[in-house]
Amino acid sequence: MLAGQRLTVSSPQGRFAEGASLLTGQLCLAVEAFGKHLLYRFNSGDVLHIHLGLFGRTRKRKLPLVEPRGAVRVRLVGDTHVIDINGPTICRVLAAQDVLTLTERIGPDVLRSDADPDRAFNRITRSKAPIGRLIMDQSVMAGIGNIYRSEILWRQAVHPETPGKAIDRATFDRIWDDAKALLTLGVKRNAIITVDGARPSKSRYSERVNIFGKDSCPTCKEAIRRFEIDGRRTFVCETCQPLIEKLSSVT
DNA sequence: TTGATTGTTACCGG
């Protein structure tokens, strides 16, 4: 994005003011993602850490500058473009040690080539927690959000309430590979698309997904059950995703 | 005006 450019960093809303002054005029060496965390690395060694949370947005525009739209917390101005960051949950400057602490806390990111899926598999098979919780636990594996959770488990015919330790290696591999494929597509199209062959459109994501927010299963037409895992909506077709607790529940 | 929401973290009690 703006990597390789000298950036003017400002804080139009006044918040993050000290952080902005620390960074302004520095060369942005790289922009990197660890799961849902964004790191802007600067030549001074400072790192701008952003997490967009539930409501955060970034907007990229060509220069010239226009008035910030909505609640812009950080504005990054390069040679040709400007990026506005609205409503991030996290917006701070990290020292090198804090960056390490952060990246060590985050599980393997399905989109990173240096990710080690074995770490996720080991966590999952040691837990009796439901797989629907585990794959969205960013310390177990990073990248999957609430919509992808229901969609991936439906696509792989895994019931979200299956205990982690009942997940065998082949099943885990299918979940991991599907997550990787869907998130890669999502990045490429800048949209959540989990229906094979679907195209992004101006419509809401609900038209590009299989069961999230739906009442009936696109495959078998049976009713979709909706319930909560950790307070977040979860959808399951109990016909296509039967709950199999398998043998390993022997304790 | 109210409610819902593609998320995370801090804190507290058991």
Add this chain to the structure above:
DNA sequence: TCCGGTAACAATCA
């Protein structure tokens, strides 16, 4: 010390 539960926070839209 490690859980599970709860609250807090963020911004926008219907």
